[in-house]
Amino acid sequence: MGCSDSSRDEESIRTVVGNGLKLGDSVEVIEEFLRGQGWPFDYDSSRNRYQSHCPPARVDGLVEKSDVAIWIYLDENKRLKEAVVERVQTGM
8 A cells, every 4th residue: 555645644544554453463463564555664662662654745846744653552462552543743
């Protein structure tokens, strides 16, 4: 899927994450899912979560000032505990 202009809204991304991952998924499943979507991601060990995002769109040659952030929290066994999808501001 990636982050095409038609699929980068918060609800579309939330649906993709909800359909692609389930509670208890392993880090291998999570990483495979994120790679398959073509979303850049990394692991934040201090927060025990993966973080990813859909980069801002270009509208009439200008870069949109927000993107969709994806945070995938893990439990103490490194299994999916919660996935949060939210539109965040990236500039002024």
